[in-house]
Amino acid sequence: MKKLLLAYGKRKKDIKKRLMDFRETGKDKEKTRLEMFFCLCTPQSKALSCWSAISEMKEKGLLDNGSKGEISKLISSKGVRFKNNKARYIIEARGKFADVWNVLNAKKPQEAREWLVENINGYGYKEASHFMRNSGYRELAILDRHILKNLEKLGVIDSVPKALTKKNYFEIENRFREFSEKTGIPMDELDLLFWAEEAGLIFK
Numbered sequence: 001m002k003k004l005l006l007a008y009g010k011r012k013k014d015i016k017k018r019l020m021d022f023r024e025t026g027k028d029k030e031k032t033r034l035e036m037f038f039c040l041c042t043p044q045s046k047a048l049s050c051w052s053a054i055s056e057m058k059e060k061g062l063l064d065n066g067s068k069g070e071i072s073k074l075i076s077s078k079g080v081r082f083k084n085n086k087a088r089y090i091i092e093a094r095g096k097f098a099d100v101w102n103v104l105n106a107k108k109p110q111e112a113r114e115w116l117v118e119n120i121n122g123y124g125y126k127e128a129s130h131f132m133r134n135s136g137y138r139e140l141a142i143l144d145r146h147i148l149k150n151l152e153k154l155g156v157i158d159s160v161p162k163a164l165t166k167k168n169y170f171e172i173e174n175r176f177r178e179f180s181e182k183t184g185i186p187m188d189e190l191d192l193l194f195w196a197e198e199a200g201l202i203f204k
Contacts, residue, residue, distance in 0.1 A: 001183070004154070008185055008193055011202065015192045018202050019138070026136025032104070033097050037063060038204065039131040040089045040122045045080045047204055053078040063094060089122030096120065109137050125169045134204055138188050141173040150194045151176060 008015075025031040034054055041050035053075045057063045062071055072087035080086060093100075096119065103115045109132065116128035123131070129140040141147070148160040151172070156179045161168055180187045196202045 001154075004183065004185075004193075007197055008183075008189070011193055011196055012189075014202050015189050015196070018192060019188060022134050023136035025134060026104070029101060032101065032135050033094075034058065034063075035131055035134040035204075036093055036097065036100060036120075037090055039127050039134065040093060040120075041075060041080050041086055042130065043122075043127065044082070049079040050075075051204065053080050057090075063090070066091075086122065089120075092121050104132070104135060104137075109140060112137075113140060124164070125166065126164070130204075133188055133191070138186065139177070141176045141187055142191055143169060143172055143176075146194055146198055147176075147191060148172070151179070154179070 025035060037057075038050055038054045041053060054063070056078070057066065057071065057074055060066070060074075062074060066074075068084070068087045068091055071090055072083040075086060076083040100116070100120070103112050107115060113125065113128045113132060116123050116131065117125055120128070126143050130142045130144075132140055133142060143164060145160075148157070151157045152160050156175050157172055161172075164172075176187055176190075180190055183190070185193070192202050
């Protein structure tokens with residue numbers, strides 16, 4: 001715990017600034033749309049590679065008009081895994097963004113996340129939480145590998161589950177929330193802290 005608090009003290013200012021950036025993103029339709037696509041690419045792929053792919057697709061107009069083959073080829077060239085499924089998810093999602101934007105601005109966070117999981121192919125609770133965090137929402141856990149590994153190391157959970165069902169996602173999220181309250185560090189700040197301690201930078 002002491003080591004965690006020391007690490008937080010060193011990165012606290014940068015972490016809070018990054019979260020302010022996310023809140024600004026959530027006010028901008030186009031930036032929010034890019035985050036929606038980005039979070040469709042991230043499962044089992046490196047975040048920096050995914051953002052590079054999204055940036056290039058935007059530059060080339062592929063996010064709006066690219067075919068499945070064009071998108072698949074580009075994201076694969078960046079090292080993004082599961083290229084065909086993710087290309088299909090991107091094409092499906094671009095036709096739903098107006099609804100996504102309305103949901104984000106009309107529903108409570110938990111309700112908005114549930115809608116995303118039910119209506120956006122490629123989004124589970126982790127990806128929906130990631131997208132919402134990057135669009136300015138707070139207090140939703142992004143239970144990916146690095147978070148789960150750190151929660152296990154800190155004794156918050158007994159072990160990393162082999163699969164995340166809806167039930168155990170919410171159970172672990174609640175444990176994470178309790179741990180966050182105990183430390184005095186908000187969940188989304190802990191997420192960025194864990195990520196930064198492993199990757200050496202604060203990203204998305």
